[in-house]
Each structure stands twice: as C-alpha cells, then as structure tokens.
Amino acid sequence: MPRKITPSATPERRTYTDEFKRDAVAMLLDGHSAASIVQRLGISGTNLLYRWKKQ
Numbered sequence: 374m375p376r377k378i379t380p381s382a383t384p385e386r387r388t389y390t391d392e393f394k395r396d397a398v399a400m401l402l403d404g405h406s407a408a409s410i411v412q413r414l415g416i417s418g419t420n421l422l423y424r425w426k427k428q
Contacts (some may be wrong), residue, residue: 387417393414394425397422398425400423407419407422
C-alpha cells in the first residue's frame with residue numbers, strides 16, 4: 374500500500390542569488406553544456422538554466 378505524502382514532507386523551494394544565476398548563464402555562454410552545468414551546480418534541471426538566460 375503506497376504511503377500518503379503529507380504537506381510537511383514536500384521539499385521547500387530553493388532560491389538562488391542573482392550572482393549565482395549570472396554565473397550559471399555565463400558558463401552556458403562560455404560553451405559548457407547545460408547538462409554539465411546543472412550537474413555541477415546542483416540545479417533541478419536545464420529548463421531553469423534557460424529561463425535564467427532569458428531574464
């Protein structure tokens with residue numbers, strides 16, 4: 374029987390500083406792959422990185 378997930382069991386949303394976002398996007402513009410940046414920095418996914426690039 375699957376366990377029920379209680380609201381307190383959900384992880385909190387992480388926040389990133391503007392400097393962190395700029396540095397991550399700079400790595401992308403320098404030619405690093407999005408997948409390697411995500412793995413190196415512990416970001417949840419490449420879509421987050423590309424959203425920062427649009428800002």
